[in-house]
Amino acid sequence: MKNIFYATVAILLLYGPIAFSQNATLQIDLNKEISPMQPAWAWFGYDEPNYTYMKDGKKLLSEISALSPVPVYVRAHNLLTTGDGTPALKWGSTNAYTEDAQGNPVYDWTIVDKIFDTYVERGMKPMAQIGFMPEALSTKPQPYRHQWAPGQHYTSIYTGWTHPPKDYSKWAELVYQWVKHSVERYGKKEVESWYWELWNEPDSPYWGGTVQEYCKLYDYSVDAVRRALPTAKIGGPHVTGPAGRRGGDFLKKFLKHCVSDTNYVTGKIGTPLDFVAFHAKGAPKLVNGHVQMNMGTQLRDISTGFQIVASFPELKHLPIVIGESDPEGCAACGMKTDPQNAYRNGTMYSSYTAASFARKYALADLHQVNFKGAVSWSFEFEDQPWFYGFRDLATNGVDKPVLNVFRMFGKMSGKRVEVSGNMMYPTLTVRDSSIRKTTPDIGGLAAKDHRKATVLFWNYHDDDVPSAASSVQLTFDHLPAKKVKITHYRIDSQHSNSYEVWKRMGSPANPTSEQIKELEKAGQLAQLGAPQTQTVQNNQLVVTTSLERQGVGLITLEW
Numbered sequence: 190m191k192n193i194f195y196a197t198v199a200i201l202l203l204y205g206p207i208a209f210s211q212n213a214t215l216q217i218d219l220n221k222e223i224s225p226m227q228p229a230w231a232w233f234g235y236d237e238p239n240y241t242y243m244k245d246g247k248k249l250l251s252e253i254s255a256l257s258p259v260p261v262y263v264r265a266h267n268l269l270t271t272g273d274g275t276p277a278l279k280w281g282s283t284n285a286y287t288e289d290a291q292g293n294p295v296y297d298w299t300i301v302d303k304i305f306d307t308y309v310e311r312g313m314k315p316m317a318q319i320g321f322m323p324e325a326l327s328t329k330p331q332p333y334r335h336q337w338a339p340g341q342h343y344t345s346i347y348t349g350w351t352h353p354p355k356d357y358s359k360w361a362e363l364v365y366q367w368v369k370h371s372v373e374r375y376g377k378k379e380v381e382s383w384y385w386e387l388w389n390e391p392d393s394p395y396w397g398g399t400v401q402e403y404c405k406l407y408d409y410s411v412d413a414v415r416r417a418l419p420t421a422k423i424g425g426p427h428v429t430g431p432a433g434r435r436g437g438d439f440l441k442k443f444l445k446h447c448v449s450d451t452n453y454v455t456g457k458i459g460t461p462l463d464f465v466a467f468h469a470k471g472a473p474k475l476v477n478g479h480v481q482m483n484m485g486t487q488l489r490d491i492s493t494g495f496q497i498v499a500s501f502p503e504l505k506h507l508p509i510v511i512g513e514s515d516p517e518g519c520a521a522c523g524m525k526t527d528p529q530n531a532y533r534n535g536t537m538y539s540s541y542t543a544a545s546f547a548r549k550y551a552l553a554d555l556h557q558v559n560f561k562g563a564v565s566w567s568f569e570f571e572d573q574p575w576f577y578g579f580r581d582l583a584t585n586g587v588d589k590p591v592l593n594v595f596r597m598f599g600k601m602s603g604k605r606v607e608v609s610g611n612m613m614y615p616t617l618t619v620r621d622s623s624i625r626k627t628t629p630d631i632g633g634l635a636a637k638d639h640r641k642a643t644v645l646f647w648n649y650h651d652d653d654v655p656s657a658a659s660s661v662q663l664t665f666d667h668l669p670a671k672k673v674k675i676t677h678y679r680i681d682s683q684h685s686n687s688y689e690v691w692k693r694m695g696s697p698a699n700p701t702s703e704q705i706k707e708l709e710k711a712g713q714l715a716q717l718g719a720p721q722t723q724t725v726q727n728n729q730l731v732v733t734t735s736l737e738r739q740g741v742g743l744i745t746l747e748w
Contacts, residue, residue, distance in 0.1 A: 213610060213631035213659050213662070214610055214612075214661075214662045215608060215633045215644070215662070215663045217642070217644050217663065217664065217666065218667060219642055219665065220666070220667040221607035223550075223554060223605040223606060223607060224604065225605070226602055226604060227550075228257065228598070229549065229560055229561065229563050230598040231259055231260075231262065232261070232263075232264070232562040232563060232564040233261065233262075233264070233567065233582075234512070234565070234566045235264075235520065235566065235567070236265070236267065236280070236521065237265075237276050237277070237278065237279070238266065238268055238281040238304050239275070239281045239282070240276055240568065240569060240570070241308075243276070244571070245571055245586045246569060247307060250307060250308070251311055252583075252592070253313075253582070253592075254312055256592075256599040257599045258599060260312055260313060261312075262313070262314045262562060262564075263308050263315060264316035264318055264564050266320070267281035267320075267350075268281075268285070268319075269283065269285050269286060269319065269321060269322070269323055270321045270322075271284055271287065271323045271325070277337075278337060278521040278570070279337050279346055280335065283300035283304070285323070285363070286326065296363070296366050296367075296370075298367070298370050298374075301367070305371070305374075309375060309379065314382055314383055314384075316386060316510070316512075316564070317386065318387075319367075319385060319386065319387045319410055320387065320389060322350050322351065322352055322354060327349045327352045327354070327355070328352045329352045330352075332349060333349035333350060334348070335348045339521060339523050339526040339527070340526035340527075343519075344394070347394040351397040352397040354406070357405065358409075361409040361413040362413070364410050367417075368380070369417040369418075371383075372417065381420050381421065383421070384422050384423075384510070385414050386427060386512070387407050387423075387426070388425065389427050389512075390427060390428060390468065391426055391428065391439065400443070404450070404460075407426070408452050408460050411461050412455070423461065423462075423463055424463050424465060424466055426440065426466065426467075427512040428443075428467050428468065429467075429468050430468060430469055430486075430489075431467050431490055432492075437493060437497060440467055440494065444498070444501050445501075447460045448501060448503050448504065463508075464507055464509065464561065465507055466510045466511070467494040467511065467512065468490070468511065468512050468513040468514070469487045469490035469491045469494065470487055470490065470516070470518045471484055471487040471517050472486040472487075472517060473516060473517050473530065475528055479654050480528075480531050480537070480653040481651050482537070482651040482652075482653070484541065484545055484548075484651065485622055485624075488549075491514070491548075495509065495555075499557065499558050505558065506559055507559060508562075509560055510563070511562070513564055514549070514564055514565060515566050515567065516541055519580075520566055520568075520581065521570065522579075525578060530580065531578060533580050533589075533591075534576045534589060534590075535590060535686070535739070536590050536681060536682070536686065536741070538590065539591045539593065539594050539741050540648065540739040540741050542565070543645055543649070544630055544632060544649040546598070547632060547633070547645075548616045565582075565595075566580070568581060569583045573585070575587075575698065576589075583712070587709055588709075588712030589688060592712070593678075594741055596714040597678060597680075597741065597743040600678075600743060602638045602641070602643075603637050605634070605635065606635050607635075608635045610632055610633065612628055612629065612632070612659075613632030613633070614632065623651050624651045629648050629738060630647070630649045631648050631649075631661060633645060634646075640670075640747060641748075642668070642745070643743065643745045644744050645742070646661065647742075649739060657738075658740075660733065661742075663732045663734075663744065664731050665731075666728070668725050668728050668730055669728070670725055671725055671748075672722055672725060672748065673723060674721070674722050674747045675721050675746055676744070676747075677742065677743070677744050678716055678744075679715060679716070679717040679740065680714075680741040681740035681741075682740075685712070687708045687709075687712035690711040691708055717742070
């Protein structure tokens with residue numbers, strides 16, 4: 190009976206009709222529960238780990254931690270990369286492993302500890318990425334340090350850190366020593382709550398070896414992690430989009446290896462796997478002088494990845510983490526060098542994030558998989574021009590509009606409930622053909638807790654062109670209260686939007702201290718008016734508002 194109910198909800202969410210009107214209606218049925226409101230949004234990541242403990246990095250991590258009622262997981266590249274810790278775009282280093290003149294290992298956890306201390310002090314959890322290859326272990330170490338800059342082709346970044354180890358036993362000992370050190374420093378219980386993972390996008394030039402060499406490295410890594418902490422959680426493989434042949438084939442081969450191939454270390458069949466991870470990205474472009482997003486590309490990766498995992502009966506129950514889940518692929522490519530990325534500073538990034546996360550949940554319902562998290566590969570870039578157009582959550586310590594979507598998510602709890610609407614695109618339509626019709630996607634994601642209900646709603650379209658605001662009528666059915674307190678939060682051109690304030694200032698390259706204070710205030714989540722108390726008639730409440738194109742709203746009801 191439970192499966193029949195879930196199937197019915199999935200059909201309503203996935204195949205419901207679209208009406209073409211600027212007067213949108215959303216129905217929130219608090220009696221039609223779907224599943225727990227899993228905080229899949231509480232995951233973040235970035236390439237440059239050395240930004241973690243810098244001024245703006247610490248500030249942003251504190252804000253991310255504060256917005257979430259649950260521990261936030263953080264994933265970073267380059268945790269084992271050789272170097273002095275000097276940060277740069279798409280680069281980082283910790284010098285965790287070097288060798289002396291006789292070839293003996295030298296371990297130095299100083300920088301790794303600075304990174305993980307910053308997380309743990311804020312109640313955050315590492316999604317500890319085991320990579321990349323230290324210079325002394327790489328089979329092709331030179332050249333090693335790259336000097337990439339925005340506008341340059343990606344191929345320049347794939348240097349000596351991408352290659353397999355020349356000695357798998359030394360690699361395994363490095364991993365063992367790292368996990369052992371972590372347990373000694375943070376305690377067994379704390380490290381048990383982390384997720385350990387191997388590498389990043391091994392189906393791409395991030396990995397200079399073969400599929401089988403990656404599987405071999407995984408076996409050695411799992412064995413080392415579990416020797417240091419038998420109860421540790423470890424998984425992978427963090428391939429690129431599974432809807433592509435390269436990523437999909439690699440994911441299938443890796444999962445088959447974990448289930449039925451011979452383990453390179455033990456000689457037995459199979460390898461421990463505690464979670465499955467893959468990536469999913471959209472594909473914006475410039476069309477007739479404006480940015481056109483492509484949410485469908487990202488959702489096809491997610492749908493195919495879910496489908497692949499579900500095709501392995503032994504693994505279908507495992508948590509799935511979308512290890513990078515973003516509108517496109519290069520966080521460090523600013524809009525000046527990559528003009529299709531001009532969506533990042535304003536509310537288009539916010540509305541895309543709201544609308545896409547709702548579809549991630551719906552696709553997990555469809556494929557009946559254990560969707561655990563989706564890592565937003567977006568952080569901050571230290572000492573860069575204001576609003577340069579990086580895919581980040583803050584600029585020079587000032588929060589951008591997109592961060593306020595996560596503040597909205599942080600106010601949602603309990604169980605997801607059904608939302609339907611006359612202008613809400615069906616999830617399969619978005620997956621297969623994105624949001625390209627005449628009307629925008631005006632939809633919602635709702636949750637119900639013990640004495641609280643919340644609905645996040647948006648007015649999104651893939652084409653970033655000016656358009657009139659839409660009227661939105663939200664009807665809450667089966668409210669178990671006589672009176673409710675209504676609080677309305679908003680992200681639009683006038684609310685929760687430091688970018689618009691900065692532009693009104695004249696886009697200063699070096700804002701004054703007073704301007705920075707004003708920008709910081711504008712970067713916080715703003716309410717739309719004061720909270721109100723309203724009487725509920727026949728267990729139903731109707732709220733009518735207007736919402737700008739690319740705007741996002743959150744309504745909370747408390748009783």
